[in-house]
Amino acid sequence: MLKEERQAVILHQINLHNKVLSSSLSEQIQVSEDTIRRDLIELAQEGKIIKVHGGALSNSFHQGVSSRDVYSIEEKKRIALKAVKLIKDGMFVLTTGGTTITELAHMLPKDLQATFITVSLSAALEYSHHPNIEVIIIGDKLSKNSKITIGAEAILKIQQIKADLCFIGVNAIDLSEGLMDNDWDVVQIKRAMIKSSKKVIALSIAEKVNTVDQLKICDADDIDILITELDPEAEKLQPYRSRGIQIL
Amino acid sequence: MLKEERQAVILHQINLHNKVLSSSLSEQIQVSEDTIRRDLIELAQEGKIIKVHGGALSNSFHQGVSSRDVYSIEEKKRIALKAVKLIKDGMFVLTTGGTTITELAHMLPKDLQATFITVSLSAALEYSHHPNIEVIIIGDKLSKNSKITIGAEAILKIQQIKADLCFIGVNAIDLSEGLMDNDWDVVQIKRAMIKSSKKVIALSIAEKVNTVDQLKICDADDIDILITELDPEAEKLQPYRSRGIQIL
DNA sequence: AAATAAAACGCATAATCGTGCAAAATAACT
């Protein structure tokens, strides 16, 4: 049997069953596991499969979400960069949805071992690319607008959690009015998350600082850390600092 | 025998079997392997075949599954088309993950009003594009491989549901062994879904029919309807029909 | 921490490849 032929069979099996063991391939094709392993390595190098300990996986699952035309992506990246540093090994982290959070998810270091709990599909997908991170999805009805799960069931589940950190993607924040949003269901979720976390970190582009929206999530005081793309010493942020919020 | 004549024979053999060994050609045509090799090199230079170590392949061998594409997408579309027709307004539908299910989600009619409950992120995202469809996500730990939620919590939630339909993406199905899969957690989820549904519909490309895998999900009898891309009258499917499974 | 399984590594073996060369076959020309 030709090598290429064998590799075609292997590729076929992998795409068919999504995953294969080297041992079963070896038995099936009647060649040594070494040969199978070498084939898998080649196929993996060509990007046709994903090699893992003991066998290989189909790559059709693991295609990432395109970081498409996100509004002020550069600012959000800078925010995410600061936020990432707060996460330590072993932590439980609650996160909402939104592009800033997704960016944060994207930037997590490869070796970070932590558990991320989220209501956002896109964030969950992003987290799932990191091998050492556990991802918990809060289930319930999916909100069409925000692509996060909402509802009583979700809130109940969040209440049962005690997380170390909670990253909130900010829609509007104002010193006197507090953190705000415009979707009632989303507000409930964010509130629950804040209550269930030891530390609340608000991620906001500077543009949204000192703006208001229709519904109040919580007081400014309920936030522990505020991260923007600006220098922490920036004029705009000082009122928040004097209110006792840590600025990064 | 003339060179041209011989090369014609070789080309014929290759197109017939999609591959050929230099050694077997040498024996067959009664010339040295050197000559065969030179012929293969010429044919390869003319672009008529693909030369590889030990023999040659037909051109049609490599082309086809480009790595990023979903495997046998056409078949899956045909399956999805049949499956969609089973869903009526007002129904509660449970679905697993997998590319066939995602295809199904993609093909839902715009005016369908139904509730879809799923453990799959990609399916959920696809459902959410349909304005009249309610999407419920079953929450729990996210499986890195299959991008579906798994675990006791998810199973508990599934058990609390009584759905009208349940679409199962098949990994392997065999009349005597039943429905099979290769991931323990996924098997648990699929089992729970089957138990919680009035009607179980298995979606499988014909290639997976009569194959086995490592773990058993349920007996073939537990399936109500089997959908493949083949004509329902196809030979391969008749044993399932005589077992009382409806074939579409 | 120990036991197990898989991967990586080096090495031996055999098959295949590429090259140069001379013999044979074919084509071309007188």
Place this chain on the structure above:
DNA sequence: AGTTATTTTGCACGATTATGCGTTTTATTT
């Protein structure tokens, strides 16, 4: 036909590739 030129073929040689085996290292499980 006879001679020469050209192409094709088989063979010898070392180089390359593919594979399997035993050992060590690494990863995973208990």
